[in-house]
Amino acid sequence: xxKKIKMEFSKKIFMAITIFVFxxxxxxxxxxxxxxxxxxLIELNRLLFAEFAIGTGFYYxxxxxxxxxxxxxxxxxxxxNING
Numbered sequence: 001x002x003k004k005i006k007m008e009f010s011k012k013i014f015m016a017i018t019i020f021v022f023x024x025x026x027x028x029x030x031x032x033x034x035x036x037x038x039x040x041l042i043e044l045n046r047l048l049f050a051e052f053a054i055g056t057g058f059y060y061x062x063x064x065x066x067x068x069x070x071x072x073x074x075x076x077x078x079x080x081n082i083n084g
Contacts, residue, residue, distance in 0.1 A: 014059045021052045 028044050 010059055010062055014055060017052060017055045021048045024048055 025045060025048060028040055032038050032041055
């Protein structure tokens with residue numbers, strides 16, 4: 001039986017935000033083309049990409065902290081193997 005890999009919750013949130021931002025952007029471009037009004041692009045895309053930038057920054061900061069912990073843990077294990 002294959003072991004199922006569980007995706008982290010923060011990664012699920014990041015993927016959901018990414019999908020939402022890009023589908024909303026495509027939809028706003030489509031509606032601007034249909035209605036011939038580009039006013040929505042200015043505000044909606046500014047707000048969407050601000051949310052995307054904030055979410056991306058927090059996700060990468062969290063991932064960085066997790067990777068530092070993993071590296072420290074692996075270094076301690078390697079030192080114990082070398083010394084002991």
